[in-house]
Amino acid sequence: MLLKLQNDALDYAWGSTTLISEYFGITPTKRPMAEIWFGTHDGSPTKVVGSQLSLQQTLKHDQRADRLPFLLKILAAEAPLSIQAHPNPAQAKAGFQSENEQGIALTAANRNYKDDKAKPELIVALSETFEALVGFADPRLIAEKFGELLEVSPSESFKNVITGWIGQLQEDGGLKQVFLETLESPSVDESFIAELVDLAEQCPSLVDLVAHLTAHHGLDRGVASALLMNHMILKKAEAVFVPAGMPHAYLSGLGVEVMLASDNVLRGGLTPKHIDIKELTKVLEFKVTIPELTKEKVLAQGLTRFDLPVNEFSFYRVFVSSTNMLMDLDLTGDLIVLCTSGTLAVSNSQDEREVIKAGEAVFVACDARKFSITGSGEGFIAISSS
Secondary structure: OOOEOOOOEEEEEEEEEEHHHHHHHHOOOOOOOOEEEEEOOOOOOOOEEOOOOOOHHHHHHHOOOOOOOEEEEEEEEEEOOOOOEOOOOHHHHHHHHHHHHHOOOOOOOOOOOOOOOOOOOEEEEEEOOEEEEEOOOOOOHHHHHHHHHHOOOOOOOHHHHHHHHHHHHOOOOOOHHHHHHOOOHOOOOOHEEEEEEHHHEEEEEOOHHHHHHHHHHHHOHHHHOOEEEEEEEEEOOOEEEEEOOOOEEEEEEEEEEEOOOOOOOEEEOOOOOOHHHHHHHHOOOOOOOOOOOEEEEEEEEEEEEEOOOOEEEEEEEEEEEOOOOEEEEEEEEEEEEEEEEEEEEHHHOOOOHHHEOOOOEEEEHHOEEEEEEEEEEEEEEEEEEO
């Protein structure tokens, strides 16, 4: 089975009106185009071209396993997404069951767990730069940022809060305490954030980040929380992996994202949406993260595999041309090929073939045993492990 796929862009408020349409040549909707999903998740059912059925419905109708373990997305951020974290498998199951027992509707604004799955994820930059906050920074680096603010602050009340945080960061559990204070402390009110914003204009290492956050989220407490995190700027083709429990926020840029097929999000700032600090604290791992780019292993000319610590699926990048074709690749599981530039011709050993251009995708079932990619373009492959 080989099926051409299509889906519509989700118009979340943080999305871009130009990034997806200009990069992929997709007709703009005149609304923010934030994400395009390819998979079997119910949050945005992927359509089968030429059919009235979704991919999940088609697989079920054909009496196949109708849920892929992964979800593949195009993501375009004009404004910063919320600071958030995702649960591990045990937390997802327990949280989903608990909220079901409480009778909280899946569509309720205060619902944390939309399913019982974990959501580790990888983002790969397609734009020239992709900006993100990823993981908690070393307390010494955080203290340096706070020190810059102290040097230019004339306010004793502001200095008292920042000095207290610097002291807490030197203690066991201090990172957690400071993070919670940015979200809960009465001292961190709008006047505090307003002063932080004004002072950041005098701090070269902080001004760009703080200005970007406040331009879109105003005097949100999350502006202070963001200073506890690693600020990463990915170059085109670079990638970073976000495991369960790691705080993160995508700030700007266009990318391809792959994850376990879940929509579980615990938010912690930079959002008008529901924030459950108690549940977020359960999910977060308050440990220092050293930002690292995800490595790729070259398997053949034009074919690399991302080094991911997940068992449910694998993820690949492909480059093909008239002089470099990827022929008779082994099919170990069901897969989706997403074209990100040029055109890709995908065929299988059952003599099925589809041609896709940038922004389009195909599903290939594992019963074909082999598949090939030719044409002239670039893309990504997500393939289930079974």
